Amino acid sequence: TGRLPNGKIGDNKPRLLLMGQRRSGKSSISSVVFHKLPPSETLYLETTTRIKKESMHSFMDFQVWDFPGHVDYFDPAFDTENIFDEIGALIWVIDAQDEYLDAIARLNTTILNLQQHYPAINVEVFVHKVDGLSDDYRSDTFRDIIQRVQDELSDAGYENAPVSFYQTSIYDHSIFEAFSKVIQKLIPELPTLESLLNSLCSNCRIEKAYLFDVLSKIYIATDTSPTDSSSYEICSDYIDVVVDVSEIYGWDRNLIEKSSYGRGDEAIPGEAVAVEETGNQDAESLITMERKGNNYLYLREINKYLALICLMGDDSPSDKKALIDYNVGVFQAAMKEVFPR
Amino acid sequence: MNTGKRQQKQRKVLLMGKSGAGKSSMRSIVFSNYVAKDVRRLGATIDVEHSNIKFMGNLMLNLWDCGGQDGFVENYLTHQREHVFSNVAVLIFVFDIESREFGMDVVSYETIIAALEECSPNAKVFCLIHKMDLVQARLRLQLFEERAEHIRAASGHFQTKVDFFATSIWDQSLYKAWTQIIYFLIPNASTIEALLQELAEVIDARELILYERTTCLMVTHVTRGWEMENPFTDRFERISSILKTHKHSMAKHTGVPAGSANFAEMQIKTSQFMFFITRLTENTNLAASIPPSEQIFNAARVNILLARPRFAELDISAKPKTDTQQQ
Ligand SMILES: Nc1nc2c(ncn2[C@@H]2O[C@H](COP(=O)(O)OP(=O)(O)OP(=O)(O)O)[C@@H](O)[C@H]2O)c(=O)[nH]1
Ligand SMILES: Nc1nc2c(ncn2[C@@H]2O[C@H](COP(=O)(O)OP(=O)(O)O)[C@@H](O)[C@H]2O)c(=O)[nH]1
Ligand SMILES: [Mg+2]
Numbered sequence: 001t002g003r004l005p006n007g008k009i010g011d012n013k014p015r016l017l018l019m020g021q022r023r024s025g026k027s028s029i030s031s032v033v034f035h036k037l038p039p040s041e042t043l044y045l046e047t048t049t050r051i052k053k054e055s056m057h058s059f060m061d062f063q064v065w066d067f068p069g070h071v072d073y074f075d076p077a078f079d080t081e082n083i084f085d086e087i088g089a090l091i092w093v094i095d096a097q098d099e100y101l102d103a104i105a106r107l108n109t110t111i112l113n114l115q116q117h118y119p120a121i122n123v124e125v126f127v128h129k130v131d132g133l134s135d136d137y138r139s140d141t142f143r144d145i146i147q148r149v150q151d152e153l154s155d156a157g158y159e160n161a162p163v164s165f166y167q168t169s170i171y172d173h174s175i176f177e178a179f180s181k182v183i184q185k186l187i188p189e190l191p192t193l194e195s196l197l198n199s200l201c202s203n204c205r206i207e208k209a210y211l212f213d214v215l216s217k218i219y220i221a222t223d224t225s226p227t228d229s230s231s232y233e234i235c236s237d238y239i240d241v242v243v244d245v246s247e248i249y250g251w252d253r254n255l256i257e258k259s260s261y262g263r264g265d266e267a268i269p270g271e272a273v274a275v276e277e278t279g280n281q282d283a284e285s286l287i288t289m290e291r292k293g294n295n296y297l298y299l300r301e302i303n304k305y306l307a308l309i310c311l312m313g314d315d316s317p318s319d320k321k322a323l324i325d326y327n328v329g330v331f332q333a334a335m336k337e338v339f340p341r
Numbered sequence: 342m343n344t345g346k347r348q349q350k351q352r353k354v355l356l357m358g359k360s361g362a363g364k365s366s367m368r369s370i371v372f373s374n375y376v377a378k379d380v381r382r383l384g385a386t387i388d389v390e391h392s393n394i395k396f397m398g399n400l401m402l403n404l405w406d407c408g409g410q411d412g413f414v415e416n417y418l419t420h421q422r423e424h425v426f427s428n429v430a431v432l433i434f435v436f437d438i439e440s441r442e443f444g445m446d447v448v449s450y451e452t453i454i455a456a457l458e459e460c461s462p463n464a465k466v467f468c469l470i471h472k473m474d475l476v477q478a479r480l481r482l483q484l485f486e487e488r489a490e491h492i493r494a495a496s497g498h499f500q501t502k503v504d505f506f507a508t509s510i511w512d513q514s515l516y517k518a519w520t521q522i523i524y525f526l527i528p529n530a531s532t533i534e535a536l537l538q539e540l541a542e543v544i545d546a547r548e549l550i551l552y553e554r555t556t557c558l559m560v561t562h563v564t565r566g567w568e569m570e571n572p573f574t575d576r577f578e579r580i581s582s583i584l585k586t587h588k589h590s591m592a593k594h595t596g597v598p599a600g601s602a603n604f605a606e607m608q609i610k611t612s613q614f615m616f617f618i619t620r621l622t623e624n625t626n627l628a629a630s631i632p633p634s635e636q637i638f639n640a641a642r643v644n645i646l647l648a649r650p651r652f653a654e655l656d657i658s659a660k661p662k663t664d665t666q667q668q
Contacts, residue, residue, distance in 0.1 A: 230594050237590035242609055244583050248576045249547075249614040249630045253567055280633070283611040289595075290603040290620075 013055070014062045014088030014186045019110070021103045022047065022068070024095040025128045025170065030054065030066050032170045033179055033216060039170040058213050059220065059305040059339055060187065062088065088186040089122040090114070096141050096167075097129045104145065108152040115158050123163040124182045125149065131169035142167055173233045180219045180232075189338050193221035196334050200310075201225070203327045204320065207313040210235050214243065214307050235309040238297050242285045282332075283307075286321070300328050302335050350528050353403045353428050357453055358435030359446055360385055360409035363471045366510050367435070368392065368406050371519050371556055374599035376589055377510045388413055389425075395624060396553055396560065399655075400527050414449065418456055426460035431522060433467045436488065439475050443488070451495050458498040466503045467522055468492055474509040481507065516578035516585075520559045530561055533655055537563045540648050544641035547614070550577060550628040551621065555600065557584040560625060568630065580628060584618070610638070619645060622653045 018026040028042035034056060052066040092110070094103045107125065114121050127145055130138050146165050153161050166178035184190055197209045201223045208231050211221045217236050282301035289296040298310040308328065356364045365383050369375035372392055386408035394402045407417060407425070417425045434453065440446050457464055470488050473481055489505040496503045506518035524530060533551065541549045547568035551560040559577045573579070592602035608617040614630055615638050621627040627645060631637050 234590050234594040237587065241583055241587050241607075244579065245609050245616055246611055248571070248573045248579065249616055250611060251572055253613070280610040281612055283609065285607070285609040287607045288605045289591075290605040296604070 014060075016062060016064045016088055016182070017067065017090045018065065018093060019067045019090060020093035020126075020128075021095065021098075021106070024093040024098075024103065026066050026093050027052070028170050029093065029126070029128070029168075029175055030064055033175060033218070034064060042170060056216070058215060059303075062183070062186070089124050089182050091124045091126055091182060093126045093128050094145060095129050096127045096138070096145075097132045100141075100145065104148050108149060111149070111153065111161060111163060112156055112158070115156075115161055119161075121162070122182070122185055123161070124178075125163060125165045126168045126175075126178060127165060128168045130167045130174070131171045138167065173229060173236055176217050176236065177229055177232050179216075183218055184220060187220055190221055192338055194224050196331055196338075197221060197223040200327055200331050204310075204324050205313055206310045206324075207231075208311040210309045211302070212236070212239060212307050212309055213305055214239060214301075215305065220306070231311055234297070235311065238285075238287070238299060238309060239307065242283065242299055246283060298324060300332075302332055303339065306335070306339070308332075350399045351401045351403055352430040352526050354405065354431045354433065354522075354526070355425070355429055355457075356404060356406045356433050356435070357414075358409055358469075358471075359437060359440065359449065360411075362409060362435040362437040362440075363510065364409065364435050365390070365406055367469075367471070367508070367515055367519075368404065370510055370515065370585075371558070372404070374555075374585075374588070374592075376586075380510065385410060388416075394555065396523065396527065399529070402523075402526065414453075418452060422456055423460065426456045429457060429461040429464040430526060431465045431467065432457055433469060433522065435469045435471050436492070438470055438472050438484065438488070443491075447492060447495050450492065451497070454495070454497050454499060462498065464499075465525060466496065466499045467518070468503055468505050469508045469518055470505065471508045473507045473514065474511045513575065513578040513582040516558065516581040517575065519556075520578060520581070523553070523558050524561065527560060529655065533652075534561050534563065536648075536651060536655070537561065540644065541565055543648075544629070544631065544644045545637055546629050546631050546641065548628075548630040550580065552581065552584065552618075552626045552628060554603065554620075554624055554626050557581045557588070584626075617642070621645065621649060622655075625652070 018030060020026055025042075027045050028037075028039075030052075031037035031042060031045065032039055034054060047068070050068060054064045054066070056062050056064060090110070092107050094100050094107070111123055114123065125145070127142050130142075133141065142165065149163065149165075153159065153163070164181075166174070166181070168175045168178045187193070193211060197211065200206065201209050206223075208225060208227070209223050210219045210232070212219045212235065217239060219232065219235075283299075284301070285297075285299040287297040296312055298312065300308045302308050308331065310324070356368060358364055365386050366375075366380035368390075369380060369383065370377060372394055386406055388408055390406040390408075392402075392404045392406070394404070396402060405425070407413065432453070434450055436443075436446055436450075454466070457466070468489070470485055473485070476484055485505070485507045492505070493500060493503055504521065506514070506521070508514045508518050527533070537549050537551060540546075541563045542565075546563075547566060548562065548564045548571075550562040552558065553560055558581055562577060564571075588602050589599055591604070592599040595602060604618075606617060606619045609615070610633070612633055615633050616628070616630050617638075618626050618628040619642070629641060629645070631641055
């Protein structure tokens, strides 16, 4: 086996380990989710030959370790302490378009090993590349994989091992949604966030509220009403709209304003007014639908990393905006206590 | 101003090029609410598919998507020559960058250009060099220029007047090309611009952009003051593309057809700017970027409301309809 990773012990950042067979899609996943690589360009990624560690700085810092497919993690030469010590979750990627029996055998060995030594580690199984499969075949494959893992676990007497399964693809929202759920389990404040979102929803009669990490488009919490992927998708797309428009019109005017002094008074007639007002300190956006004339989507920046996005119900008259503003203010203040930065 | 029924300006636009070049793909994306990955469902076009679309300023676009298989082209050039090539306002010729027989494509282009010169000598020609996404980014510009030069040399009578665009359905280059084409076709662009300029001054906008509602293509824009220094020169087609994508995700979520998933208003307020898009006329949406001030924002909305009737006069009275019928 290759070199040992020299991860610093005690840095307390939850660690996400990406493991699975070679070419199962691990590097693609981490590039698409954390580096915004367009999915089609993952075709050109080179095989990972050594552990690639990435640190994500966001509302909470965490590390993502991308493992080469061939490493035997439990080889005695491999410092397992070091790998699994600070771990948050083990993400096991299985290529659903490929022969997966070997992958499952390795996964089962890994889970059994972990159960003996690190029973608290969440094992998150990504049944990946499902975009290429027909609906029927996809759910059959998914069920088959779950069955094979669970059989093995119960044979060994570990019925309650913390293992979860997701269907994922880098070509749609599913990979982001799966990551969201994985990360939520690592946030100690989750119950607080959920109850804050619940009360926001009930006070304003909001249908669904999400707290997003804007950069990665992972949602770190939502209210506890049932979630469906279509709500996640529309909110995630909405972030794109707001981020894109903000990039286009939020360019740094200061540079120009200073350098173009004396360019003539016609340069910016009337904008003196704006100097007094600075608009919204935290970006805010609202979409009103034509059909019903109701508010439909609402976005508000909560801090440097997070944004609140609300899907309004059908009965959401436009005069409700004041109520929402007030309650969101309350929510934002509470959030400052939970995540002080 | 005269509010009586005015003549609708029909403009015939031919969309031609070899079979598989991507004509129907771009047409479906721009005019029929397809997304890029939907176009795989399209079959080869049989004969000509017509679509009509109404734009602001009395413009009725009459788009002829001409199937590019040899038999059809032969037919356009012989039996249907008059029918196809007369009264053409614009010819859009699509070249597939991946084509292995570029020489042949140019020959075919030449025969079409000859027919056009004969029947519609005053037509305008746009050449789209398409599927650029398939070329490595660093080679794109050079390849595009080489091809364009070659095609220009074969453009006969139209040589000095052909415009070239590099396009792909996978990015906003498609919108950039079509925006230029539409702008060329709008009969009273300067009247609209003057009105828009006036409005921009009244509401103290940094930028106003007029978009056609169905296609999200820009009709025209007015930019003032420092916004002229905006480094994102591709922002108009980028916003087209953003709006289109948003429309789709809205449609998907609400379960309505993409054509009718319209928002009444979208607003974004930040510390650096305020932005909103709202309905202006039957066929258009107005996007406004203004200074970050609630006061300006509110005044702007009222003033736009007040300006609507004046723009409506420039617009066409009939209900907007985008239909594609087989002939
Ligand atoms: N990579 C890439 N493929 C494209 C692009 N535009 C279209 N295509 C593909 O090209 C193929 C042919 O597209 P069509 O639009 O049906 O071609 P057409 O020009 O209408 O062909 P005829 O109707 O036979 O004349 C489809 O498989 C599209 O997916 C593009 O910009 N990039
Ligand atoms: N169809 C499909 N292909 C994928 C998906 N994710 C990754 N791939 C492809 O799978 C191949 C192997 O991916 P890579 O990330 O290098 O695998 P690794 O060895 O596990 O890191 C690449 O060609 C990717 O483009 C997916 O969700 N769907
Ligand atoms: Mg076609």
